[in-house]
Amino acid sequence: MKNIIFSIGASFISISVLPVQAATEHKNFNAVLQCRAIENNKDRLSCYDKSIQPTRTKVAEKFESRDQCPDEKDDDRRLSCYDRFFSPTFTPSVNSKSKTEKPVTTEAQQPNLSEISKCRAENDKEARLKCYDKLFPQDKIVKAESKLEKATDVGKWHTSITTSPIDDSKNVILSLESDDYIRTPFGEAVTPTLFIACREKKTEVFLSWDVYLGLEQTSMLYRLDKQKAVERNWLVSTDTKAVFYKGNDIDFIRKLANSSKMYTKITPYNESPVSATFNLNGLSNALKPLQAACNWK
Incomplete structure (x- = not known):
């Protein structure tokens, strides 16, 4: 009987710990640093989302903290949030499309x-x-x-x-x-x-x-x-x-x-x-x- 109670208690403790660990992993911003070198926007966002699982629960009017990035619903704005707080390390290339459009000041x-x-x-x-x-x-x-x-x-x-x-x-x-x-x-x-x-x-x-x-x-x-x-x-x-x-x-x-x-x-x-x-x-x-x-x- 004691063994059964101990087993149930241990299971309850391990289950309780999981959300804490998940939250810690969710905010592990060290994992996103390697994404900064990816020039393609779609691939860079995919790397960020793989490093930190997005919740897509909010639409922020203004980004004031990197903690807001995973919660942003819009993909383009979520990428902008990551790029704001984790500056890309690549040098943007100039292609034929950008030459025919307005200078890419944005x-x-x-x-x-x-x-x-x-x-x-x-x-x-x-x-x-x-x-x-x-x-x-x-x-x-x-x-x-x-x-x-x-x-x-x-x-x-x-x-x-x-x-x-x-x-x-x-x-x-x-x-x-x-x-x-x-x-x-x-x-x-x-x-x-x-x-x-x-x-x-x-x-x-x-x-x-x-x-x-x-x-x-x-x-x-x-x-x-x-x-x-x-x-x-x-x-x-x-x-x-x-x-x-x-x-x-x-x-x-x-x-x-x-x-x-x-x-x-x-x-x-x-x-x-x-x-x-x-x-x-x-x-x-x-x-x-x-x-x-x-x-x-």
Whole structure:
């Protein structure tokens, strides 16, 4: 009798564990990384769906988390969701069809941080600028149709304007290298870069240090001009090498635009503190296309 009760109990426990294991496997996003190299959209989506079983239970108005991807009902939007949070690693080919149609600006993918890091590592200024221009090509269609006022003095800010593959809105990304470089634990010299972005009408600020910062969030100090230094928690990016501002991004950007310099200091995981200074001059002019794209009030 005891053996029977034990057998039933063991079966109940094993059955109860199955949904937990299934949920864990359902959200195992590590399995999708190999799919990023597949250029064909249909095959790439099939790879994603095999890696993470889709539920097809919702239609999201806006993708804010990779957890939404498996739940998206529409195949094209589900692929767009995966491509947003897992940047494809292939180089899109130009075929005869794309030559006869409008430039494929709606298919443009945002460069990932590893590609940006290669540009920052380039010592020659002219070569580094060419590298950035290749990563952030100007959308000629947007440029021709746009009535945005041409910025006069944008300082050292670089601007990228492309078309969102998700909702066809303008994606505007501003980037600014620091005045100095830092050393990684392996002795490599890297240049921290500040980014201000409007993507799918969402404004965000993040700073790429290109060194391992830990998980989830970390503390970073910043000081604008002669103001009192502020130390607060920033969210760590998924690649663990950048931090996102945690708070009202637009208010923070306005403070940056009213300043000429920002000093920053952070402590990489298990390492000594590193610091970087950014020359913010020209930001007010550089912000104009971003403000229009994100409908700032």
